Amino acid sequence: MTSSRHSELSSYDLKSVVERARAQGGGEVDRSVPALASADPDVFAVALAHLDGAVTSAGDAAVAFSLQSAVKPFLFALALADTGGDAIDRVGIEPTGESFDAIKLESGTGRPPNPMVNAGALLTAALVHGEDVAARDERILRGLSAFAGRSLAVDEEVARDEHLMGDRNHALAHLMRSEGTLDVTADDAVAVYARACAVLVDVEALAIMGATLAAGGRNPVTGERVVSADVARDVISVMATCGVYDGSGRWMRSVGIPAKSSVSGALVLSVPGVLGAATISPPLDERGTSVRGHVAADILSVELGLHAFGRLT
Numbered sequence: 355m356t357s358s359r360h361s362e363l364s365s366y367d368l369k370s371v372v373e374r375a376r377a378q379g380g381g382e383v384d385r386s387v388p389a390l391a392s393a394d395p396d397v398f399a400v401a402l403a404h405l406d407g408a409v410t411s412a413g414d415a416a417v418a419f420s421l422q423s424a425v426k427p428f429l430f431a432l433a434l435a436d437t438g439g440d441a442i443d444r445v446g447i448e449p450t451g452e453s454f455d456a457i458k459l460e461s462g463t464g465r466p467p468n469p470m471v472n473a474g475a476l477l478t479a480a481l482v483h484g485e486d487v488a489a490r491d492e493r494i495l496r497g498l499s500a501f502a503g504r505s506l507a508v509d510e511e512v513a514r515d516e517h518l519m520g521d522r523n524h525a526l527a528h529l530m531r532s533e534g535t536l537d538v539t540a541d542d543a544v545a546v547y548a549r550a551c552a553v554l555v556d557v558e559a560l561a562i563m564g565a566t567l568a569a570g571g572r573n574p575v576t577g578e579r580v581v582s583a584d585v586a587r588d589v590i591s592v593m594a595t596c597g598v599y600d601g602s603g604r605w606m607r608s609v610g611i612p613a614k615s616s617v618s619g620a621l622v623l624s625v626p627g628v629l630g631a632a633t634i635s636p637p638l639d640e641r642g643t644s645v646r647g648h649v650a651a652d653i654l655s656v657e658l659g660l661h662a663f664g665r666l667t
């Protein structure tokens with residue numbers, strides 16, 4: 355990165371992004387489990403993690419929230435790392451045009467359509483190495499902590515409720531068992547996935563996770579190599595095509611940054627070779643994307659020139 359580009363990014367006024375995006379109303383907080391339903395709809399924060407290790411944030415940056423589907427790119431990364439890339443053959447990589455929890459597998463193969471929808475993430479979580487549920491949980495928590503550069507913890511109430519109340523996830527896991535796609539029991543698959551969704555972060559930790567992918571798998575704050583550059587490239591590619599579910603095409607056209615949305619109202623963004631970013635604001639649009647997070651991402655994309663295809667003239 356040139357030094358003028360670098361100083362442009364580090365002096366950027368994130369507070370003003372929060373103020374402008376906060377004006378956007380609308381959206382509904384997710385009600386699937388009590389902890390998400392009681393989230394404060396006014397919480398809003400944005401963070402940028404630069405590849406030189408500098409992290410900036412504005413808004414309610416101290417608020418902790420569960421990763422939910424923002425964990426999916428990182429589960430995919432850990433599954434790719436642990437299987438030596440074989441995970442790429444176990445899960446599809448095509449967008450579905452359907453919602454995150456559609457009860458549908460790829461026709462002909464019985465594979466989940468991609469790792470960014472629930473079926474795919476149930477499978478990638480099961481592909482992470484560990485001889486039993488506890489060992490896999492442990493490996494996932496250690497891996498996510500390495501991405502974030504700090505020791506992360508699970509919200510036990512969220513994990514328990516999502517394990518108990520995630521009927522569609524149980525249905526998807528049983529469907530994959532019946533197709534011979536899933537090697538572990540359906541209940542074990544849901545338990546591990548629910549715990550991964552319940553990992554707590556704040557907006558800066560999530561931005562660093564995005565930056566670790568953007569830096570080719572090396573955490574820019576700690577310097578630790580978390581996954582290989584090939585794994586990071588595969589993950590960012592699938593975030594670009596599938597990360598915002600049935601809104602992925604529109605998102606890529608307007609924002610132009612590979613990203614993953616989540617029902618907690620988090621968004622994680624990775625701009626390869628430039629930065630990672632994250633937002634948290636619980637009200638969601640009908641595709642499960644944070645309304646204010648989307649506006650903030652639009653502003654960042656335009657003002658920092660981050661659109662993947664925005665520099666063609």
Ligand code: GLU
Nearest residue numbers: 422423454551616617618
């Ligand atoms: N834990 C949520 C579920 O499995 C994640 C969905 C999301 O964040 O989009 O239903």
